[in-house]
Every structure is written in structure tokens, then in C-alpha cells.
Amino acid sequence: MENMAGKKPALVWAVNLSAAALVLLWLIPTVGLFVTSFRDKDQIIASGWWNAFFSSEQTERFRTDPATQTQVGAEWVIEGTALPPGSSEISAWGTKTTEPGAYAPGETVDLGDGVNLTVNADGTYKMVSPVEFDDDQRIFAQAEVPPSFSLNGYSRVLMGEGIGQAFFNTATVAIPATIIPILMAAFAAYALAWMPFKARGFLIAVIVGLLVVPLQLALIPMKLLHSSLGIQGFLGVWLAHAGFGLPLAIYLLRNYMAGLPRDIIENARVDGATEFQIFFKIILPLSFPALASFSIFQFLWTWNDLLVAKVFLPTKDQEVLTVAIAKMMGSKGGEWDLLAVAAFVSIVVPLIVFFSLQRFLVRGLLSGSVK
Numbered sequence: 001m002e003n004m005a006g007k008k009p010a011l012v013w014a015v016n017l018s019a020a021a022l023v024l025l026w027l028i029p030t031v032g033l034f035v036t037s038f039r040d041k042d043q044i045i046a047s048g049w050w051n052a053f054f055s056s057e058q059t060e061r062f063r064t065d066p067a068t069q070t071q072v073g074a075e076w077v078i079e080g081t082a083l084p085p086g087s088s089e090i091s092a093w094g095t096k097t098t099e100p101g102a103y104a105p106g107e108t109v110d111l112g113d114g115v116n117l118t119v120n121a122d123g124t125y126k127m128v129s130p131v132e133f134d135d136d137q138r139i140f141a142q143a144e145v146p147p148s149f150s151l152n153g154y155s156r157v158l159m160g161e162g163i164g165q166a167f168f169n170t171a172t173v174a175i176p177a178t179i180i181p182i183l184m185a186a187f188a189a190y191a192l193a194w195m196p197f198k199a200r201g202f203l204i205a206v207i208v209g210l211l212v213v214p215l216q217l218a219l220i221p222m223k224l225l226h227s228s229l230g231i232q233g234f235l236g237v238w239l240a241h242a243g244f245g246l247p248l249a250i251y252l253l254r255n256y257m258a259g260l261p262r263d264i265i266e267n268a269r270v271d272g273a274t275e276f277q278i279f280f281k282i283i284l285p286l287s288f289p290a291l292a293s294f295s296i297f298q299f300l301w302t303w304n305d306l307l308v309a310k311v312f313l314p315t316k317d318q319e320v321l322t323v324a325i326a327k328m329m330g331s332k333g334g335e336w337d338l339l340a341v342a343a344f345v346s347i348v349v350p351l352i353v354f355f356s357l358q359r360f361l362v363r364g365l366l367s368g369s370v371k
Contacts, residue, residue: 033340033344035049035052036049036052036336036337037153037337037340037344039149039340040152040337041337042058043147044336046058052147054147055145055146055147056144057142058142058143058145059084059100059101059141060082060083060084060085060141060143061138061140062138063136063137063139064078064080064125064127064136064137065080065136066078066133066136068080074130075128075129076129077126077127078133078137079124079125079126080125081124081125082123082125082139083123084143084145086148087123088122089105089122089143090119091142091144092104092105093105093139093141094139094140095109095111096140101140103119105120106118106119107119111127113131114130115127115128119141123141123143153337153338154341157341163341163342165317165319167345167346169320170303170320170321171349172234173238173305173309173320174299175299177241177242177302180242181241181242181246182298184246185246185250186253186279187279189250189254189257190253190257190279192207192250193254193257193258194257194265194278194283204254208247208251210247213247215244216307218244219308219311220311222240223312226239233313236312236313237308237312237313240308241305241308244308245298245301248294248297249298252293252294253294256287257287257290265282292357293357295353296357296358299353303321303349304322305320305322306322306326309322310323321345324342325342325346328342
């Protein structure tokens, strides 16, 4: 009875629930970042992104201006408005940081030395003193602010902060740095899989050994080599990414191609097909899952790279997204709205690439990593 048809074992349900939990853990921060990118700094500080579609209570600080005071009879009067942006009336007000909502709208408070302050529900205030004001007064106003979203952060970040240029620089780096190693690795993988020649086993062993070479170990020697050869700019970073990505690409593609049916290759050779015809018309179409899986990894790596871009692209006009966002973290660490916009802009393209090719990812990795 326990193995009746249509009844799933408990392990299957556990796996499904675990997969769903992992998807939620990945999806929730992404959705939160997307929603946050359309909110302003005050809203981000006042409430979490999950409250973005509801009204929130915000506290805004204002200061009276002694330069606007007028004398009315024997008294000096300062009038103005203390109303948080986006609200029509206040719910409470105060004069101290520790008690920003200590008083109700319309209540008159004695501030000492004969100074009285009244803040109305519409935000207008009136401060009266028997002597001339020589200093300002803080007023904290609390109000229910309706939800609001805008594209101001995107326009400011893309146009004013240089993220737009960094976005195109990142695409200029990532696209060729993905295509170049795939083309080179495809030819090498086919030769190692289907063309017998001397030292083929030794070359495969060398490629496997290169998989464990740390990036940091080869970065400076490669930079010195490029400098001695006069290679710089985008060409230098393309070659660097291609060199670091080739061992994994050749390993995956070679194992995948070696697992293709031998009869297809032999029949093509019997029919008179050349090695180039076999490669382009048979091997490449059948190897698309492996090509797609490596493309995802290589593109995500080059798009999100900071270290290689920092070393090989030192000039400001060649900054990529990771470098530009790192600088924003230092200069605009308190402007969360701009940082959220910049972060979301940096992950839009990787998300599109991943979801477009993800159906090939597992199939290509499993076929290319285990023979």
C-alpha cells in the first residue's frame, strides 16, 4: 500500500519543499530590491519594502527661520509650515528627538522664557515670544504618507551618476568575453574528444590542472605580460577573461562532446564529411545545452567581475558597473534609493540571461561534468 501508483514518497515531498524554500530565499530579496528602487530615501528609512504599497507614518524635521520673524505689538512672531512631503495633515508633532510625536495637532506648548509654539493639523505653525528671536527652533512633524513610486532615482543614477555609461562598458566587456572562450573552447573540445593525436591525454590532464589555478595567482603576471606587449583597454580584459574561462569551458564541452553517439560521427565520415562539416553541422547543434550552460556561467562571472576589471580597466571612462557601484557605496552610502537603483540595474541583464537559458543549465552541466 505504501508504494501505490500515484502516491509520492515522503522524500519527494521533502525535495519539492526544499526547492520551493530555496526559490523563495532567492526571489524575496530580488523583489525587495526591485520595489525599493522605485521609492525615495525617506520612504526606505521609514518602512520596509513589504509596506511600500501601504500608507506609512513618517517623521520630518523642520527648523524655524529667525529671519522671517515679525513684530506684532509687543510680541515677536514666526510663522511657517512643517508638513512632511506627500501628506495633507500631521498626526502629531514635537520639539525633541526623543519625543517627536509628544503633542497633538493644534496644541500650544510653552517652550520656556515666555515662548509659545502652536502647530496645527495642516502643518502651519506659529511661535510667539516676548523678545526677539536670535536662534532657530526644531519642529518634528509626524504624518501618514500615502505610497508613492517614481522613476527619479533611475533618471538620476543613469544620467547623473555615470551608471548608464558603466552599463554599456559592462556589456562591452561581458559579451565578447563570453563569446571568445566559447569559440576557442568548442574547437579545442572537439579535437580532444574526436581527433586522435599524440599527447592528447597529457593536454587533457593539463586542462584539468588549470581548473585549480587561482585567479589572483595569475592576475599580476598577465597584467605585466599585457603591458610588455602593449595590450590595454577592453582588449586586455577580453583576453584575461578568455584565459581564465577556457579551462572550464574546454573541460565541460570536451566531456559533453565525447558522450555524443559515435555512430553519427563515423557515418558522417563514411559519407565524406570533413572535420569542419562534422563540427559545424553535427557537433555544435548537438552540444547546444553544454554551450548554453557555460555561457551562463561565463557571462555572469564577467558581468559581475570587479577584480579583473579594476586591474585591466583603470581609467574612469572604462569603468564597469561593479566599480561604479563600489564608488557609490563610498560617496553615497546614505542614499539608499540611489544604491538600490544601481544594484537593480546591475542584475537586470543577468536575470534575463539566466531565465532565458536556465532550461539548458542542468542538462548541460550533468552531461558535461560526468562521462
